[in-house]
Amino acid sequence: xxxxxxxxxxxxxxxxxxxxxxxxxxxxxxxxxxxxxxxxxxxxxxxxxxxxxxxxxxxxxxxxxxxxxxxxxxxxxxxxxxxxxxxxxxxxxxxxxxxxxxxxxxxxxxxxxxxxxxxxxxxxxxxxxxxxxxxxxxxxxxxxxxxxxxxxxxxx
Amino acid sequence: xxxxxxxxxxxxxxxxxxxxxxxxxxxxxxxxxxxxxxxxxxxxxxxxxxxxxxxxxxxxxxxxxxxxxxxxxxxxxxxxxxxxxxxxxxxxxxxxxxxxxxxxxxxxxxxxxxxxxxxxxxxxxxxxxxxxxxxxxxxx
Numbered sequence: 001x002x003x004x005x006x007x008x009x010x011x012x013x014x015x016x017x018x019x020x021x022x023x024x025x026x027x028x029x030x031x032x033x034x035x036x037x038x039x040x041x042x043x044x045x046x047x048x049x050x051x052x053x054x055x056x057x058x059x060x061x062x063x064x065x066x067x068x069x070x071x072x073x074x075x076x077x078x079x080x081x082x083x084x085x086x087x088x089x090x091x092x093x094x095x096x097x098x099x100x101x102x103x104x105x106x107x108x109x110x111x112x113x114x115x116x117x118x119x120x121x122x123x124x125x126x127x128x129x130x131x132x133x134x135x136x137x138x139x140x141x142x143x144x145x146x147x148x149x150x151x152x153x154x155x156x
Numbered sequence: 157x158x159x160x161x162x163x164x165x166x167x168x169x170x171x172x173x174x175x176x177x178x179x180x181x182x183x184x185x186x187x188x189x190x191x192x193x194x195x196x197x198x199x200x201x202x203x204x205x206x207x208x209x210x211x212x213x214x215x216x217x218x219x220x221x222x223x224x225x226x227x228x229x230x231x232x233x234x235x236x237x238x239x240x241x242x243x244x245x246x247x248x249x250x251x252x253x254x255x256x257x258x259x260x261x262x263x264x265x266x267x268x269x270x271x272x273x274x275x276x277x278x279x280x281x282x283x284x285x286x287x288x289x290x291x292x293x294x295x296x
Contacts, residue, residue, distance in 0.1 A: 002244025002245065003246060005240035005244065006237065006255055008232070009234075009251075010258035010259050012229045013233040013262075014261075015229045016259075017262070017263035018266045019225055021266075021267070023223075027218075031208065034200070034223075035204050036215050037230070041227035041231055045190060045197055049190050049194050056191060056194075058191040058195065062184055063195055066194075070199030072168050072172040077165075079161045079162070080162070080169075082161050083165060090263060090279065091279055094264075095162045095166050097286070099165075100256070103173045125285050125292070126286070128282075131282075136282060139278060
């Protein structure tokens with residue numbers, strides 16, 4: 001059952017990425033879409049809190065962190081949804097997934113967690129991966145330009 | 157334009173994820189994660205929902221359906237992973253690489269198969285290195 005849940009989460013996150021692209025193809029407006037995501041998720045979490053045994057109580061500092069992080073998440077959602085209008089879902093989703101390095105770096109800097117060779121290698125790999133997908137985007141633009149130029153050439 | 161927006165999303169997404177680390181630092185992950193997520197989504201909704209409500213601007217049908225589906229996917233992914241780790245004691249160094257690396261693989265396949273997106277050699281190399289980084293990150 002545990003591994004079934006792990007695979008369920010895999011397909012849930014995968015479906016989330018596919019929904020982002022689907023929303024772009026259906027011409028969903030990023031701000032309205034973000035509102036619906038936040039509202040639906042808020043209602044869903046409300047149900048889970050109601051079913052739980054801890055109630056709505058939460059220490060005030062944690063409440064502030066939650067509100068601030070929610071607002072930042074909204075910014076991320078909006079930027080991502082605007083961004084995939086101009087790029088591919090595969091490379092865009094890769095960049096979003098790579099952002100999990102930021103909490104790792106934050107943990108090292110703020111909480112003084114030990115920095116090991118693996119963490120340094122991850123940061124370098126992420127940097128190289130972003131450069132590569134950026135170069136992929138540039139190649140796409142060049143390909144598009146060549147196709148446009150070929151179309152605009154007069155045929156005799 | 158794409159890269160600038162993606163870097164903004166990268167930075168914001170990473171920063172908001174750090175909130176969970178702050179919560180862990182307060183020793184509240186066991187008792188308050190559900191409440192934390194409730195206020196997290198509420199904060200996001202109020203920030204953009206209220207201005208839109210005042211402007212009487214409503215989402216259309218596609219935005220409602222897809223937005224709700226996205227929220228379901230997000231909650232379902234988070235909660236199932238949390239249950240697998242907490243209740244069924246699946247080791248984190250197995251669960252995170254499968255969930256994170258695997259979902260990226262699913263999206264790459266969907267991009268090619270469903271949306272007819274073509275990845276160049278740089279894109280393929282970037283996705284391969286990125287997946288490796290995510291797997292390494294998940295087990296570190």
